[in-house]
Amino acid sequence: xxxxxxxxxxxxxxxxxxxxxxxxxxxxxxxxxxxxxxxxxxxxxxxxxxxxxxxxxxxxxxxxxxxxxxxxxxxxxxxxxxxxxxxxxxxxxxxxxxxxxxxxxxxxxxxxxxxxxxxxxxxxxxxxxxxxxxxxxxxxxxxxxxxxxxxxxxxxxxxxxxxxxxxxxxxxxxxxxxxxxxxxxxxxxxxxxxxxxxxxxxxxxxxxxxxxxx
Amino acid sequence: xxxxxxxxxxxxxxxxxxxxxxxxxxxxxxxxxxxxxxxxxxxxxxxxxxxxxxxxxxxxxxxxxxxxxxxxxxxxxxxxxxxxxxxxxxxxxxxxxxxxxxxxxxxxxxxxxxxxxxxxxxxxxxxxxxxxxxxxxxxxxxxxxxxxxxxxxxxxxxxxxxxxxxxxxxxxxxxxxxxxxxxxxxxxxxxxxxxxxxxxxxxxxxxxxxxxxx
DNA sequence: TCTGACACCTT
DNA sequence: GAAGGTGTCAG
Numbered sequence: 001x002x003x004x005x006x007x008x009x010x011x012x013x014x015x016x017x018x019x020x021x022x023x024x025x026x027x028x029x030x031x032x033x034x035x036x037x038x039x040x041x042x043x044x045x046x047x048x049x050x051x052x053x054x055x056x057x058x059x060x061x062x063x064x065x066x067x068x069x070x071x072x073x074x075x076x077x078x079x080x081x082x083x084x085x086x087x088x089x090x091x092x093x094x095x096x097x098x099x100x101x102x103x104x105x106x107x108x109x110x111x112x113x114x115x116x117x118x119x120x121x122x123x124x125x126x127x128x129x130x131x132x133x134x135x136x137x138x139x140x141x142x143x144x145x146x147x148x149x150x151x152x153x154x155x156x157x158x159x160x161x162x163x164x165x166x167x168x169x170x171x172x173x174x175x176x177x178x179x180x181x182x183x184x185x186x187x188x189x190x191x192x193x194x195x196x197x198x199x200x201x202x203x204x205x206x207x208x209x210x211x212x213x214x
Numbered sequence: 215x216x217x218x219x220x221x222x223x224x225x226x227x228x229x230x231x232x233x234x235x236x237x238x239x240x241x242x243x244x245x246x247x248x249x250x251x252x253x254x255x256x257x258x259x260x261x262x263x264x265x266x267x268x269x270x271x272x273x274x275x276x277x278x279x280x281x282x283x284x285x286x287x288x289x290x291x292x293x294x295x296x297x298x299x300x301x302x303x304x305x306x307x308x309x310x311x312x313x314x315x316x317x318x319x320x321x322x323x324x325x326x327x328x329x330x331x332x333x334x335x336x337x338x339x340x341x342x343x344x345x346x347x348x349x350x351x352x353x354x355x356x357x358x359x360x361x362x363x364x365x366x367x368x369x370x371x372x373x374x375x376x377x378x379x380x381x382x383x384x385x386x387x388x389x390x391x392x393x394x395x396x397x398x399x400x401x402x403x404x405x406x407x408x409x410x411x412x413x414x415x416x417x418x419x420x421x422x423x424x425x426x427x428x
Numbered sequence: 429t430c431t432g433a434c435a436c437c438t439t
Numbered sequence: 440g441a442a443g444g445t446g447t448c449a450g
Contacts, residue, residue, distance in 0.1 A: 382437090
């Protein structure tokens with residue numbers, strides 16, 4: 001049986017300073033609920049709205065950065081990327097992957113754990129707390145989980161930026177923001193021409209509603 | 215009984231020159247198939263793709279501009295708007311509305327018809343051809359028919375521009391193009407901060423796929 | 429995919 | 440105030 005799991009894209013990437021260069025550390029990530037709510041995406045306003053209370057909590061998991069443990073010097077020299085971290089909504093996952101509910105909001109946290117505090121670190125155990133452990137989180141990295149993208153701009157973003165999605169890219173098409181789209185709408189430029197014009201490349205055709213009789 | 219039909223929005227608007235000011239003319243529009251294909255919208259690439267052959271043709275209809283007939287002078291003095299033209303997918307329509315298939319591509323055409331050539335013009339009769347009749351079409355006005363919008367940018371465009379959709383407008387939210395969205399994505403700006411930042415207003419949260427085991 | 433009741437708005 | 444043009448959303 002194939003295990004299908006998604007990485008986060010874009011991955012969280014951090015740079016650390018202030019470590020003791022000669023001390024050994026583990027670096028880990030966990031992902032915690034932002035609130036107690038379930039969300040739905042409201043298409044017409046392009047916004048996430050509360051749709052009820054959160055589903056019951058799932059076993060918390062920890063992603064241990066694969067370079068762990070390493071010296072402070074090593075950690076500080078590199079950009080630390082969490083691109084191998086995988087998400088699943090399978091509550092029965094026994095591979096130590098991070099389990100989340102769909103349609104909930106989450107916050108990733110980065111943990112820096114001095115080696116002596118982290119030697120029994122495990123994907124399925126709580127992260128230790130105490131003097132040798134520090135957690136960092138950035139509100140701008142809050143995200144909402146989905147099983148299908150709700151927002152086409154996000155789809156485009158993933159396609160444009162994720163090397164694994166290269167196959168879905170257009171050559172220069174569909175890269176337009178709203179302003180360019182408005183600009184391109186021929187109907188707004190009243191004119192009468194007897195010449196025929198080429199299609200403007202990359203501009204989605206207008207769509208018009210049809211409506212049957214009531 | 216209320217008859218529900220959709221207008222095209224934005225409406226086609228044209229300006230005409232070169233008419234005989236003292237001659238009377240009819241102005242009309244029809245909408246013809248661009249090709250023999252049916253389309254589907256491919257979400258991941260934001261593109262329309264051929265999905266098979268066109269449905270069988272529907273009775274062609276003609277929209278006669280309500281100011282018709284009028285003198286060349288009158289027509290040339292105004293912007294001629296086709297905003298009252300209505301579309302339906304009801305093949306049994308007997309109100310003379312323009313009948314189209316959903317998920318097909320169409321091209322509107324403007325016809326300028328000298329009065330003596332157009333006196334038996336009717337929504338349900340073919341447009342006469344001959345020396346006193348001229349047709350104009352603009353490839354940039356090709357459109358695809360839908361019964362529900364496929365592309366969120368088009369929805370936003372209609373909401374932003376159509377006075378009748380004012381009720382769906384947000385005050386300043388959701389007006390971002392792709393560039394601003396990319397700019398806002400914190401994951402691309404590797405950093406480690408111990409401060410917490412406020413949410414950037416108006417920026418949709420990241421979404422991440424979850425994937426269950428197959 | 430398509431429909432129809434709906435709230436909200438313009439005309 | 441009435442008629443009618445919007446996208447919405449649940450089915």
